[in-house]
Amino acid sequence: MVKRKEKPGGFTFTYKPKSKPINTKLINEKEFWSLVDVKGVDECWLWKGCYMSGGYGNFHDFTTHTVSYIIKNGKIPEGKEICHKCNNSKCVNPNHLYAGTHADNMKDIHKKYIHKKKWKELL
Numbered sequence: 001m002v003k004r005k006e007k008p009g010g011f012t013f014t015y016k017p018k019s020k021p022i023n024t025k026l027i028n029e030k031e032f033w034s035l036v037d038v039k040g041v042d043e044c045w046l047w048k049g050c051y052m053s054g055g056y057g058n059f060h061d062f063t064t065h066t067v068s069y070i071i072k073n074g075k076i077p078e079g080k081e082i083c084h085k086c087n088n089s090k091c092v093n094p095n096h097l098y099a100g101t102h103a104d105n106m107k108d109i110h111k112k113y114i115h116k117k118k119w120k121e122l123l
């Protein structure tokens with residue numbers, strides 16, 4: 001089974017969504033989309049700006065996928081956080097994002113991690 005505690009520098013469950021509400025007036029849509037590699041509707045749109053330590057895009061200290069979701073949907077449903085359907089943390093395509101619970105998100109990350117680990121074992 002997967003151990004929760006890994007050696008320093010290894011995989012840790014440290015990703016925490018921003019708990020403070022995003023002031024949507026601070027979001028400059030033009031500026032945001034100018035930093036996105038916009039592609040087809042079903043493709044991953046990669047963030048071209050800077051990144052946070054957790055691998056998520058950083059737009060004025062907000063995670064970029066969250067900003068993208070808010071631009072499209074107005075706000076995040078209470079108690080939910082924005083997750084990727086595509087498991088690509090660099091992706092900000094609103095069609096690849098959904099509002100889920102923290103548990104949903106952790107399940108996704110866990111699945112992804114197990115998948116990676118299996119590959120490592122095979123190599």
Ligand SMILES: [Zn+2]
Pocket residue numbers: 043044045086087088091092093096
């Ligand atoms: Zn994607």
